[in-house]
Amino acid sequence: MLLSMQKVKEIYSISRRTLINWEKEGLITPVRTPKGRRRYKKEDIEKLLGMIEEKPKPTVVLYARVSTKKQEEYLKNQIRRLEEYANSQGWQYETIFEIASGINENRRGLLKLLNKIKRGEVEKVVVEYPDRLARFGFEYLKFFMESFGVELVVLNGRENEEEINRELAEDLIAIVTSFAARIYGQRGAKEHGNSSSQANF
Structure with missing residues (x-):
């Protein structure tokens, strides 16, 4: 999208002098109309203002x-x-x-x-x-x-058999431990609830 100097000023509050200075410094290159008037690419203006974040390369x-x-x-x-x-x-x-x-x-x-x-x-x-x-x-x-x-x-299709078995055993222990903790946690909460109910009678 091409913008005139007036439009740039209205949208971004950038003065004509600033645009000319950016042009002299090589920071921006305007597009000239057949009548020689300057037009500026919207993305160029926004890039200079830091409004467009350049995506990191994959x-x-x-x-x-x-x-x-x-x-x-x-x-x-x-x-x-x-x-x-x-x-x-x-x-x-x-x-x-x-x-x-x-x-x-x-x-x-x-x-x-x-x-x-x-x-x-x-x-x-x-x-x-x-x-x-x-x-x-x-x-x-x-x-x-x-x-x-x-x-x-x-890189490799299959790992060392001994290493696989060791890790699988540790993973299974982790599952059982987690599962047991949940069961005992629920049971403890239930027993606590029952004792509280009995205390109220």
């Missing part, structure tokens, strides 16, 4: 995860291997890593990654193994990413 995100703090060394090695691969491809990248169960759908790192994808800030996601991204529901996450035009790169 980037590559490396995602690494382990289930417990005991696996911190494995996490470091996982990150190192991902970064070595990204560097070999000449990619600019960001690394997101976390210590969280693969069955936890509310992981901070995962949610951060998904929000970046929704904002159009991600071109590729790279993981070492499918279950680093999710223990269950990997295909759904892959479909979600692809629906936003994001390529999911998996």
